[in-house]
Amino acid sequence: MPTVTRTPAPLLHSIVLDWYRENARDLPWRTPDATPWAVLVSEFMLQQTPVKRVLPAYAAWLERWPTPAALAADAPGEAVRMWGRLGYPRRALRLHAAATAITERHGGSVPDDHAELLALPGVGEYTAAAVASFAFRQRHAVLDTNVRRVFARAVSGVEYPAQATTAAERRTAGELLPATAATAAEWAVGVMELGALVCTARSPECGGCPLRAHCAWQQAGRPPYEGPARRGQTYEGTDRQVRGKLLAVLRDAHGEVPRHRLDAVWPEPIQRARALDGLVADGLVEPVAPGVYRLPQ
Secondary structure, eight states: OOOOOOOOHHHHHHHHHHHHHHHOOOOGGGSTTOOHHHHHHHHHHHTTSOHHHHHHHHHHHHHHOSSHHHHHTSOHHHHHHHHTTSSOTHHHHHHHHHHHHHHHHSTTSOOOOHHHHHTSTTOOHHHHHHHHHHTTOOOOOOOOHHHHHHHIIIIIOOSSOOSSOOHHHHHHHHHHSOSSHHHHHHHHHHHHHHHHHTSOSSSOOGGGOTTGGGOHHHHTTOOOOOSSOOOOOOOTTSHHHHHHHHHHHHHHHSSOEEHHHHHTTOSOHHHHHHHHHHHHHTTSOEEEETTEEEOOO
């Protein structure tokens, strides 16, 4: 195997930041007037969802609920309704719960303290670091799927990162984090953008990558992935699809829905019942009488 030479962090910073300043997408949550609440909303919506699907939902959401207090004052079911077809609708309930906590604990302002962000409902390690970095320009290692993939290839010399974030990845991210907060914040979004646009999961555009000459995976001859089988995401015929169809009926109804209308969306009764029970257990649907359902109030 060829010898892999690790590139000094300052050189990596310079290369990625120069590339980002020339190639960054014009996204509304990156504009100078994007509020911390707007950044938080974007981070919830972007989890496992492509940017092109998020953009219209993000604009509509902030038009209706421009502040956490505005969302907290509305019913959680309205958040589920507004979430539409973004997928993984529990995120809507968690965002509503976060807005309520921000209103009650922080006077309606998204906190700038990382620990207080992490304490919000639905906010995990990644989201807390992302909001602290992108909204408040603080120095945090931000490890999303795109960043982890860039680090796996460029630094560790493997095609894909582990299925779950490891201590070694966190250590690498910390070692590469620029010393100043402003540069660290730009570095975080720059690496993320590189992973989203160039160092993609499938068919990476290595020929146009600014890190090509410094990439450990390239130097090693682009060895194929040898880890556990990577999980594919299926949808057709799954409980997720059934749940989506059930929620679509409830979103469009703007009121209570009898069971027979829900039964019409899927022919297989056992799977349909399991999906509906799951929605109720997750708090996305409320039974209001025998055989009658609605979005949560």
